[in-house]
Amino acid sequence: MPRVLVLFAHPRLEKSRTNRALLSRVPKHKHITFRDLYEHYPDFNIDIGREQQLLLQHDIIVWHHPLYWYSAPPLLKQWIDLVLTFGWAYGPDGRALVGKAVQAVLTTGGADVAYTKEGFHGWTMEEFLRPLQRTATLCGMRWNDPFVVHGTNKLSQAELEGYAERYAALLLDLAWDAGGTAGALGHGALDDRIKQSNR
Amino acid sequence: MSSFLTNAVIYLGAAVLCVPVAKRLGLGSVLGYLLAGVVIGPFALGFIGQEGKDIMHFAEFGVVIMLFLVGLELEPEVLWRMRKQIIGLGSAQVALTAVLMAGLTLLVGFYDWQAGLAAGLCLAMSSTAIALQSLKEKGRMHSTAGQGSFAVLLFQDIAVIPILALMPLLAIAPARGSAEAGGMEALSGWQYTVVVLLSVGLVILAGRYVVVPLMRVVARTRLRELFTATALLVVVAVAALMELVGLSPALGTFLAGVVLANSEYSHELESDLDPFKGLLLGLFFMAVGASINFDLIASQPGTLFSITLGVMAVKIIILAMLGRLSRFSTDQNLIFSVGLGQVGEFAFVLLSFAAQLRILDAFWTDTLMAVTALSMSFTPIFMLIAERVIAWRVGRAEPEEQEADEINERNKVIIAGFGHFGSTLGRLLRANGVEATVLDNDSDQVQLLRKMGFKVYYGDATRPDLLGSAGAAEAEILVCALTPESAPELVETVHKHFPHLKLLVRSRNRTDAYELMDQGVLHIYRETLDTAVRMGVDVLKELGQRHYSAYRAGQNFIKYDESAMKELAAKRRDTGDYITSVREKIEEQESLLRKDEHHTPSHADHAWNSEELREALGKN
Incomplete structure (x- = not known):
């Protein structure tokens, strides 16, 4: 059974209704490790050895964060900069993470239609996330289709709970599925189902 | 008369x-x-x-x-x-x-x-x-x-x-007078x-x-x-x-x-009776x-x-x-x-x-x-x-090879006073590859530091000749970690004899800090500030606040407190009253507490506050 490491980064969780809801449903499961980066490193002084050790102990890495200016909050970037070191995560001898997978979990205020070629932002979410995707693949990790919660500012309580439930299901799927592709396969379908139920 | x-x-x-x-x-x-x-x-x-x-x-x-x-x-x-x-x-x-x-x-x-x-x-x-x-x-x-x-x-x-x-x-022989044992x-x-x-x-x-x-x-x-x-x-x-x-x-x-x-008056008693x-x-x-x-x-x-x-x-x-x-x-x-x-x-x-x-x-x-x-x-x-x-x-006990090429090995940093405060600072510098010259007037301490390979001079750091032989003329930074009572004297000596030195001075509290500000010291470190703030941050954490929010609140508070102090220092100079009495301390405390009421540093993090965003969007 694959082990899942959720690396959560939000500088002000107490003011984020959506992420609080998502976190409230993270399953307590022996193969799911939840790690709140801003809680561990308020001073940005990341314990590199500890983080690398955790990576080695898990198969699927979840980067869970709000989308700020089309990117991750600064601490997650700091984590990427410091933990994914040359000669360990990438480079000629950097093979520590080969074969693992990265699952991005994002929350954003923009609606899903805004992230289209014709939409407000002009590019798709997939395109905006290319830097993170390449970070994963450079380290030899698979890049799962991201799990995105759109339009967080306008979500009703019921919609929010729906997303939280799906997030929990995704994590359990990841932990169950040896291929680590559950997210990619499952979430599109689930997404539609939720949308329909909300209409 | x-x-x-x-x-x-x-x-x-x-x-x-x-x-x-x-x-x-x-x-x-x-x-x-x-x-x-x-x-x-x-x-x-x-x-x-x-x-x-x-x-x-x-x-x-x-x-x-x-x-x-x-x-x-x-x-x-x-x-x-x-x-x-x-x-x-x-x-x-x-x-x-x-x-x-x-x-x-x-x-x-x-x-x-x-x-x-x-x-x-x-x-x-x-x-x-x-x-x-x-x-x-x-x-x-x-x-x-x-x-x-x-x-x-x-x-x-x-x-x-x-x-x-x-x-x-x-x-x-029988005594001439009786013992003066009061009325006892x-x-x-x-x-x-x-x-x-x-x-x-x-x-x-x-x-x-x-x-x-x-x-x-x-x-x-x-x-x-x-x-x-x-x-x-x-x-x-x-x-x-x-x-x-x-x-x-x-x-x-x-x-x-x-x-x-x-008692809370021990300091006041001391300064009054001294x-x-x-x-x-x-x-x-x-x-x-x-x-x-x-x-x-x-x-x-x-x-x-x-x-x-x-x-x-x-x-x-x-x-x-x-x-x-x-x-x-x-x-x-x-x-x-x-x-x-x-x-x-x-x-x-x-x-x-x-x-x-x-x-x-x-x-x-x-x-x-x-x-x-x-x-x-x-x-x-x-x-x-x-x-x-x-x-x-003690002077003789200095390692000889160090004396031989003393000129080449001049340290950029001099630390005056190597008690609990100075030694913590010195250890931090050393751990990061910065060798500092140390001045201390406790011979036991000096011997120990010598053994550990520190470059130490024994004596009173406020004396210009000692500072001179410790290389003050070539150094760039002087850290004053002396007890706050002796700091003004050192500052005066440095201003007079080694004005090129960048001075970083330890002070105990606001009162000391004001005195140093009056002397024109730019870098003043109140030992009661950072520790108290760190402790306060941990209290916030223990009460369940997010660690990063508490951390930022602490950092902001330090910034805010430093600027508030500068403001109060200016006001203090306006009144022309340099004597800090009990009354003044109480008044200052009061004005600080009043200022604090308007200061809510964590609310400055608008960017990450999606609640505010939601409220703003809701109004449209």
Whole structure:
């Protein structure tokens, strides 16, 4: 059974209704490790050895964060900069993470239609996330289709709970599925189902 | 009246002239006062005559205030931890010295052993005034030597009372007057004990339950001079009570000081009484200087000087032996034994009492009085020599290869003071590959640091010559980690002699920081700020706040507090009032608390606050 490491980064969780809801449903499961980066490193002084050790102990890495200016909050970037070191995560001898997978979990205020070629932002979410995707693949990790919660500012309580439930299901799927592709396969379908139920 | 004014002019004028000169020559203030006393005394200019003795009795009150101040800095637990040293080291010093001196006096032709023992007991006493004053002046109270000296002096203070009680038993001829034991002679032994215990208890209870509430009331009147009056009243009242029951006033006020050490007014008391202590001690030293009987010395200089030096040698050897037994390092032992090597002010009291009881005849009383005064005058000189010896010894211990290419190895950073504060900073720098030159005046500390490979200079960091030899001319940064009291002096020296140095100065609190700001220091680090904020941040975390939010709140608070302080400092200058009184501190606290009400630093994180965003969107 694959082990899942959720690396959560939000500088002000107490003011984020959506992420609080998502976190409230993270399953307590022996193969799911939840790690709140801003809680561990308020001073940005990341314990590199500890983080690398955790990576080695898990198969699927979840980067869970709000989308700020089309990117991750600064601490997650700091984590990427410091933990994914040359000669360990990438480079000629950097093979520590080969074969693992990265699952991005994002929350954003923009609606899903805004992230289209014709939409407000002009590019798709997939395109905006290319830097993170390449970070994963450079380290030899698979890049799962991201799990995105759109339009967080306008979500009703019921919609929010729906997303939280799906997030929990995704994590359990990841932990169950040896291929680590559950997210990619499952979430599109689930997404539609939720949308329909909300209409 | 006019004679009082004339006297005041003479004493103050002599002090103002002599003390700065002595200080400039590196002789210390004690020697300066002594010299001033000699100069105005009956044997030089003759401005003052025999009234010097009366002034001395009056000025002894300086010692009483000094012990009160020492007590204020000593918390009860610390005193309790020192009990073994006080009893062990103290009693050994008094007993050994007294017995040995008694034996020696018999050898030089004393008439009987009683007289010998009485003389021995007198000579065993050391001078609290001289020893503590020089230790404090050099910032040595907390070194091994300082603690040891203090223990011995405290025991001597305690021992004076039983010795006074013992003296009449040594009298063979019937005494001329009765012992001055206050109004207590009517009481029997156990009654006396009860009275003594009751009054000690009274001091402790009154300190806790009367003085502190009284201070609070007085502080509310917002009259600074009333506060000073209260502080003096406390000391004088305790001294009077102790005198009444026949205990040492110095000991009683010391006890009162310890009781008040933990109270919120300990700092205020200290700063209010300090000038009185300084003036009275100065007066006391001048009176000692004036009382040296140069006629007697001139009539038989050889005898007097050899007795004085002999007495001091015996005292110093016994002290050094005890120091060795207590495992003091050689350097610390030197400061300890030489510092206590004189015969102290208690000897004046004991000697005149012994003369009154006819234990000692007039000749020996006068001789020993002269010896006492002489030995007190010699001590500062001996201390200077001891200092030089230590500086030479410690200086020599520096690794030779380091001296060879000293110029190339000049460090960019100098750290003045390597106590708990400075050493933490030094360790951080070292862990990050920055070697700093360290200045410290605790020889034990210096030896240890040398062993660990630090480049350390021994001595007083506020002296320009020491700074110079430590490479201040080539260094870039000077970190002042001295106790905040000595910081302004160092800042002044640096501004004057090494203006190119970037100064980073430790301060204790806002009051210190203001003083440094007035001196133009740009980088001031209040030791009460960062630690308190870190603690507050942890409280927020423990209460369940997000760690990062709490962390940012703490960082913002530091920034905000620093700028608030600059604002208040400017305001302070506007009013032209530089004196920080209790009232001002309270007012400042109040204006700070008011400012805080409008300061909610965490709300500045708008970017990450999706609740605000949602509200704004909801309105559209």
